[in-house]
Amino acid sequence: xxxxxxxxxxxxxxxxxxxxxxxxxxxxxxxxxxxxxxxxxxxxxxxxxxxxxxxxxxxxxxxxxxxxxxxxxxxxxxxxxxxxxxxxxxxxxxxxxxxxxxxxxxxxxxxxxxxxxxxxxxxxxxxxxxxxxxxxxxxxxxxxxxxxxxxxxxxxxxxxxxxxxxxxxxxxxxxxxxxxxxxxxxxxxxxxxxxxxxxxxxxxxxxxxxxxxxxxxxxxxxxxxxxxxxxxxxxxxxxxxxxxxxxxxxxxxxxxxxxxxxxxxxxxxxxxxxxxxxxxxxx
Amino acid sequence: xxxxxxxxxxxxxxxxxxxxxxxxxxxxxxxxxxxxxxxxxxxxxxxxxxxxxxxxxxxxxxxxxxxxxxxxxxxxxxxxxxxxxxxxxxxxxxxxxxxxxxxxxxxxxxxxxxxxxxxxxxxxxxxxxxxxxxxxxxxxxxxxxxxxxxxxxxxxxxxxxxxxxxxxxxxxxxxxxxxxxxxxxxxxxxxxxxxxxxxxxxxxxxxxxxxxxxxxxxxxxxxxxxxxxxxxxxxxxxxxxxxxx
Numbered sequence: 001x002x003x004x005x006x007x008x009x010x011x012x013x014x015x016x017x018x019x020x021x022x023x024x025x026x027x028x029x030x031x032x033x034x035x036x037x038x039x040x041x042x043x044x045x046x047x048x049x050x051x052x053x054x055x056x057x058x059x060x061x062x063x064x065x066x067x068x069x070x071x072x073x074x075x076x077x078x079x080x081x082x083x084x085x086x087x088x089x090x091x092x093x094x095x096x097x098x099x100x101x102x103x104x105x106x107x108x109x110x111x112x113x114x115x116x117x118x119x120x121x122x123x124x125x126x127x128x129x130x131x132x133x134x135x136x137x138x139x140x141x142x143x144x145x146x147x148x149x150x151x152x153x154x155x156x157x158x159x160x161x162x163x164x165x166x167x168x169x170x171x172x173x174x175x176x177x178x179x180x181x182x183x184x185x186x187x188x189x190x191x192x193x194x195x196x197x198x199x200x201x202x203x204x205x206x207x208x209x210x211x212x213x214x215x216x217x218x219x220x221x222x223x224x225x226x227x228x229x230x231x232x233x234x235x236x237x238x239x240x241x242x243x244x245x246x247x248x249x250x251x252x253x254x255x256x257x258x259x260x261x262x263x264x265x266x267x268x269x270x271x272x273x274x275x276x277x278x279x280x281x282x283x
Numbered sequence: 284x285x286x287x288x289x290x291x292x293x294x295x296x297x298x299x300x301x302x303x304x305x306x307x308x309x310x311x312x313x314x315x316x317x318x319x320x321x322x323x324x325x326x327x328x329x330x331x332x333x334x335x336x337x338x339x340x341x342x343x344x345x346x347x348x349x350x351x352x353x354x355x356x357x358x359x360x361x362x363x364x365x366x367x368x369x370x371x372x373x374x375x376x377x378x379x380x381x382x383x384x385x386x387x388x389x390x391x392x393x394x395x396x397x398x399x400x401x402x403x404x405x406x407x408x409x410x411x412x413x414x415x416x417x418x419x420x421x422x423x424x425x426x427x428x429x430x431x432x433x434x435x436x437x438x439x440x441x442x443x444x445x446x447x448x449x450x451x452x453x454x455x456x457x458x459x460x461x462x463x464x465x466x467x468x469x470x471x472x473x474x475x476x477x478x479x480x481x482x483x484x485x486x487x488x489x490x491x492x493x494x495x496x497x498x499x500x501x502x503x504x505x506x507x508x509x510x511x512x513x514x515x516x517x518x519x520x521x522x523x524x525x526x527x528x
Contacts, residue, residue, distance in 0.1 A: 010406040013414060175368045177338060178356045179382045179427075189381065193372040270372040272413040 090149025098157035106165030160202025289344035319478035327493030361428030367420035418449035
């Protein structure tokens, strides 16, 4: 470690980001659209060539037309909105409960001994098995749907948070001990940041399950929502509606996941993993 | 100023069987003294350091710092581990602040700037640990241990993970810091040459459980040259003592 290498490092630390670094994300963002766009074109082409029967797989243009009609009547927005609302409410409820319990059980040995075995046993119940009970308890309207989504979201968030807290590096916790950190400082400066990556993983898997269970709930009985739209399409023999709803689910799921991922990336920018080494290579 | 009196340490393993790591260790260290602990791996030298730091409690005997029994970590004792152990999510200044949280904010800022200057990393206060080389990260760890101006500094094989050139630089740097601060220094090391170069006394631990086997005085003027015949002679003597086990 010579003086020059030190000052070089220091200079690199304060250097402005190279131009390529600013442009590259947009380019690589565009790359992601190539495959879906290609598939869409191929699908349209093959449909026009008469390869797929219309009553099974209508062309993209037909799907778009069907969705546009629904949108013009104002129904599409209402369906999308109610589905989003259910996922949001169920996700918030499930994630909040999982965060409180996961934090408590991950941190406290006593709480873990009392509560974790029961929660692990409940996890073994397939989430859909709760449906009859929830309908009995909460009726067939919103509450039972939200409850089902919340249960689906709960477990991945809970498990990831709890194991994240427990697997915090003992060596870093010892630094807190040596420096006589208060309990609050230990939690705030060490446990929370150390746990954040696995907590975010939990939130993302929880959200994915939330989308899965909103369809389950809407397929089983609803008068509105994207899941209802699919059942309706099936009943009335309109495959374009089913496919349209599928595509909307894909977009909605991807967008909401990207939102969490973006928030997560800004919170865990300190991480030095494979992805960050690729970023540097591209810059 | 640091008394290790009849200290025994036993650990219970998973099966509940006790293993004795240290037995009846007796060692007295004076103010401003530099003492190295050397010994084959598993002789309990790191355990001894952890007992002095207050991270572990002795099963028998006592550790006394300025006449008072050590019951837990205190700002009077600084500790540097084999790894830098920096929080990867905190910038350098915030990592050092971990040692200062009970002081007023202004005092924290002043001390952080002062200690970074001392270890030669003033320009790196806002760097994340991943932006530092191994040697720089270990300097930050030393800064974090020194920022409370401890009367005792404990180093647990602090340079063993570094390349040899960086290790030499940091050894020199440590000697300079000691000249300025005059803390009592207790150093665990595998590197016999490092022990001879830096220490006033070299304590050789041996056996399972570990006991003090021999204590060698290094009465050579500082700064010491690595290649000096006396240094090499003492090094040979220690290595042959270690080999006998």
